[in-house]
Amino acid sequence: xxxxxxxxWWPARVxxxxxxxxxxxxxxxxxxxxxxxxxxxxxxxxLHKPLGxxxxxxxxxxxxxxxxxxxxxxxxxxxxxxxxxAQASHWLLYALMLALPLxxxxxxxxxxxxxxxxxSLRLPAIAPFDAGxxxxxxxxxxxxxxxxxxxxxxxxxxxxxxxxxxxDGVLRSMLWRRRAAPTKQDST
Amino acid sequence: xxxxxxxPDSTDxxxxxxxPLARWALIAAAVTGVAAAFGYVGGWLDPHRLTSQALxxxxxxxxxxxxxxxxxxxxxxxVTGYFDSNGQAARYSKAALFAPGRTPLVGRFAIxxxxxxxxxxxxxxxxLALRLTQADGQQWRTGMNSMPVFPVATPQAFYEQxxxxxxxPATGKPDPAKQAAFFAAHPETAAFRAWAKNHKPSAxxxxxxxxxxxxxxxxxxxxTRHAVRWRVAADNGPEGVAPTPPPEDYLDGELGRRLAQGxxxxxxxxxxxxxxxxxxxxxxxxxxxxxxxDAGSVVLERSEPQAQGACRDINFDPLILPAGIAGSDDPLxxxxxxxxxxxxxxxxxxxxxxxxxxxxxxxxx
Numbered sequence: 001x002x003x004x005x006x007x008x009w010w011p012a013r014v015x016x017x018x019x020x021x022x023x024x025x026x027x028x029x030x031x032x033x034x035x036x037x038x039x040x041x042x043x044x045x046x047l048h049k050p051l052g053x054x055x056x057x058x059x060x061x062x063x064x065x066x067x068x069x070x071x072x073x074x075x076x077x078x079x080x081x082x083x084x085x086a087q088a089s090h091w092l093l094y095a096l097m098l099a100l101p102l103x104x105x106x107x108x109x110x111x112x113x114x115x116x117x118x119x120s121l122r123l124p125a126i127a128p129f130d131a132g133x134x135x136x137x138x139x140x141x142x143x144x145x146x147x148x149x150x151x152x153x154x155x156x157x158x159x160x161x162x163x164x165x166x167x168d169g170v171l172r173s174m175l176w177r178r179r180a181a182p183t184k185q186d187s188t
Numbered sequence: 189x190x191x192x193x194x195x196p197d198s199t200d201x202x203x204x205x206x207x208p209l210a211r212w213a214l215i216a217a218a219v220t221g222v223a224a225a226f227g228y229v230g231g232w233l234d235p236h237r238l239t240s241q242a243l244x245x246x247x248x249x250x251x252x253x254x255x256x257x258x259x260x261x262x263x264x265x266x267v268t269g270y271f272d273s274n275g276q277a278a279r280y281s282k283a284a285l286f287a288p289g290r291t292p293l294v295g296r297f298a299i300x301x302x303x304x305x306x307x308x309x310x311x312x313x314x315x316l317a318l319r320l321t322q323a324d325g326q327q328w329r330t331g332m333n334s335m336p337v338f339p340v341a342t343p344q345a346f347y348e349q350x351x352x353x354x355x356x357p358a359t360g361k362p363d364p365a366k367q368a369a370f371f372a373a374h375p376e377t378a379a380f381r382a383w384a385k386n387h388k389p390s391a392x393x394x395x396x397x398x399x400x401x402x403x404x405x406x407x408x409x410x411x412t413r414h415a416v417r418w419r420v421a422a423d424n425g426p427e428g429v430a431p432t433p434p435p436e437d438y439l440d441g442e443l444g445r446r447l448a449q450g451x452x453x454x455x456x457x458x459x460x461x462x463x464x465x466x467x468x469x470x471x472x473x474x475x476x477x478x479x480x481x482d483a484g485s486v487v488l489e490r491s492e493p494q495a496q497g498a499c500r501d502i503n504f505d506p507l508i509l510p511a512g513i514a515g516s517d518d519p520l521x522x523x524x525x526x527x528x529x530x531x532x533x534x535x536x537x538x539x540x541x542x543x544x545x546x547x548x549x550x551x552x553x
Contacts, residue, residue, distance in 0.1 A: 037239065037527065041523075153223060160218060
């Protein structure tokens with residue numbers, strides 16, 4: 001049996017940690033820029049849009065990889081409720097990583113803003129210029145962002161629970177270096 | 189790895205890790221730490237920081253509750269027309285709209301303050317905001333005022349000015365003592381006060397000159413940045429005289445009567461700054477002898493009431509700029525951008541919420 005089936009395959013691990021950094025940065029950028037009235041507002045806003053577009057592209061790629069190759073199985077002794085929570089939260093994370101950039105893009109379209117990823121690179125509008133649409137999408141963007149942040153905290157807490165309390169190999173499956181597998185020699 | 193595959197080790201895994209309490213504490217600390225950092229960045233854990241929400245809250249207090257309207261410059265009228273570039277500015281800015289030719293625009297004349305039913309002649313200031321849309325979809329949005337300088341140079345000072353201008357519940361007017369104290373503490377307001385003292389409220393939107401107030405940069409095709417300030421200078425004949433006493437709502441009708449006679453024109457004049465000219469201080473003008481470019485004409489053809497006009501749902505954020513124009517280090521610019529976005533968020537939500545009071549006096553679109 002190939003030991004690597006206990007690890008996520010390497011493209012999934014690379015994408016996971018890259019996107020973890022990007023998504024967390026994105027959430028902090030977003031919450032910071034809407035409050036800030038200083039020069040930070042401008043450069044955070046200029047960062048928020050291309051970063052969001054990059055997350056959207058990577059999230060699509062990641063979803064495709066996830067559907068193509070199944071992740072390592074959860075420990076057989078994981079209680080059913082935790083198993084359900086793990087699976088539901090993972091799919092919800094995928095949904096939010098895809099939805100937030102799309103809602104943001106549609107929201108700017110509905111507000112009549114040019115969706116500029118750089119000084120001169122503009123994305124087309126994907127929603128009609130309409131204040132009602134803007135209001136709904138702007139509210140949704142905020143709610144979904146808080147939901148994603150909350151879910152990431154739960155996800156991180158659960159990962160640490162697996163790594164520190166249960167010590168069942170779930171956290172390790174997303175890391176690079178595996179400790180030597182505990183063997184019978186230790187107990188004999 | 190020649191040893192045989194060990195059996196699943198889950199049953200051998202110790203159920204109780206060493207120092208379980210410390211492990212739980214570590215998890216709790218990690219999650220709480222990230223959540224607290226998020227709260228700090230968002231401003232919730234730092235109530236004294238000036239945020240866009242705090243600025244707009246104060247505008248809202250001063251202007252009163254008018255759901256669906258802009259939180260400042262609430263009373264206004266929509267206009268449409270075009271910018272007719274003569275190509276003179278193209279040497280300094282690569283923006284497509286400065287190449288010779290026409291760029292369509294939507295604009296808005298307004299008077300300052302958060303009350304959409306304020307009397308036109310209660311304040312000496314008029315404003316003109318424009319949104320020009322290039323063929324490539326890039327936009328230039330600018331919000332200009334009829335005074336050459338802004339009263340204050342920083343968002344913090346503006347925030348304090350709003351507190352000093354808060355209407356006294358007893359009189360409905362700002363407390364003169366508080367305003368005097370504010371101006372005394374802010375000598376940078378002197379240029380604005382001198383202007384306001386000598387400037388009668390204009391009887392026409394069409395005869396005012398509107399100043400961009402903040403400095404910007406034009407960026408040419410070689411990437412060189414040129415510090416600039418712009419204004420649009422009226423070319424529409426004499427001001428005319430308003431009836432006495434002046435009616436509360438005069439300017440919209442006066443504008444409509446002029447437009448019925450034909451388009452109205454302004455010249456877009458761009459002043460080129462020199463090394464040492466302040467770009468981060470909207471309270472100071474640049475020396476009179478600075479070179480000036482006549483970039484072309486802003487031509488307005490039609491006006492519409494704002495409730496159903498094309499300008500209603502536009503946020504005239506002065507940092508929405510095409511390639512070829514860039515913001516300066518003026519601290520008012522990002523504050524305007526951020527506060528306008530917050531005002532736009534609130535008023536569009538109120539409109540969508542179907543608040544009965546929204547634009548109640550005017551037909552909805």
